[in-house]
Amino acid sequence: MQPHQILVVIDPTSGDSQPSLERATWVAQRSNSSIELLLCEYNSALDGGYFFDGPAQKKARESLLSNRVKWLEKLAQPLRDAGVTVTTEARWGKPLHTMILQRIEEIKPDLVLREAHSHSLLQRLFFNNTSWQLIRYCPVPLWLVRDVEWRGERVCAAVDPVHSSDKTATLDHRLVKATRWISDNLQMQADYLHSYAPLPRTMIFDSELVAAYEQYVERSAKQHQEAFANLMADYPIAKEKQHLLEGFPEEVIPAFVEEHQTDLLVMGAISRGNLENALIGNTAERILEAVQTDLLVIKPTDTKE
CATH class of the missing domain: 3.40.50.12370 (Rossmann fold)
Incomplete structure (x- = not known):
């Protein structure tokens, strides 16, 4: 299972506290693995809304993703200072599990880490649980991280x-x-x-x-x-x-x-x-x-x- 490259899915709603990144860093430092930080963003107001025209929507999305990349670079810098090779990627689109699977197909990581979020049976029935979808379709080992010590x-x-x-x-x-x-x-x-x-x-x-x-x-x-x-x-x-x-x-x-x-x-x-x-x-x-x-x-x- 030697993980040469680790893909970490960053949650943009969790701020600088990213348990999946902390766990990936722990693994990378012990296995000499590289890390990519992936952030997937989507907001319906910037996709076919009534308040922006086409060029303005595109510019607003690009500005949002640019700010997300800057934030990812901020998260990555302490790892780089510690000797870990880190790249960053921010993308626009939905649903989240589809965006993650697309990136997995592109870079073919050896291990994927994402925070686990528990959901009700009704939510699972309607396929709203990204963790559930990744359990089913992620083609490489998937590490679901709990927000615990x-x-x-x-x-x-x-x-x-x-x-x-x-x-x-x-x-x-x-x-x-x-x-x-x-x-x-x-x-x-x-x-x-x-x-x-x-x-x-x-x-x-x-x-x-x-x-x-x-x-x-x-x-x-x-x-x-x-x-x-x-x-x-x-x-x-x-x-x-x-x-x-x-x-x-x-x-x-x-x-x-x-x-x-x-x-x-x-x-x-x-x-x-x-x-x-x-x-x-x-x-x-x-x-x-x-x-x-x-x-x-x-x-x-x-x-x-």
Whole structure:
């Protein structure tokens, strides 16, 4: 996962306090990475409004972006003074996630950082959550930053080794490799977690299946134990750093993160694009709403190492 170039999405509404930039600086100084600061601006009053004609609107937008660039340069200067290579880019347009994805396609960064903003289920349903859109479509690792005190001490990878496709199996290994890189290069203690939840007894109505429920639970536990052990067998990771827990991921993972004071949670996300997934959201989206820690989302389609 060696990040040679990091793209940081700057929030123009947050002033000089930019947690995503602080986190990117922390990573860049430990990995010798360069940084680009991206700011995307849009105001409907300067786009087809009634108070400006075409040339005046264009001039007003250019003036606004020029001021934004000056501000980005102000944010960049302390990093440059510390030896980090930093470039800046300000653009006009909407929606925000489309502008970000366009810039990702242009410069092909190794890592993208943006502040995470939690939204309600109704907002997610109507696709208003930029973080949700980036989780689905960002082709490179996406680091969603919480506005909390950063200790940079513990990282946890949440894997799902019980799968039926090579795509998911590849993703599990990407998560482990990325977490190992973070542990080795950013000096963070690493944990590796897999959680599973057998079908509840209350959802089984067939009498024969009810009678064999305990055997089903045992078989399920054994299946997950073996799959998790097989995944971790490829890596020199101490047993005490491997955690197999029973329970629903959206409940177990946030509880583990809180108990172990995890600073960064590493997860995979696979977009399926069907209506059910749009309504409910995948595991990464639900956990994003539940945890109060940074989240690094990795997609199986990312070809960077």
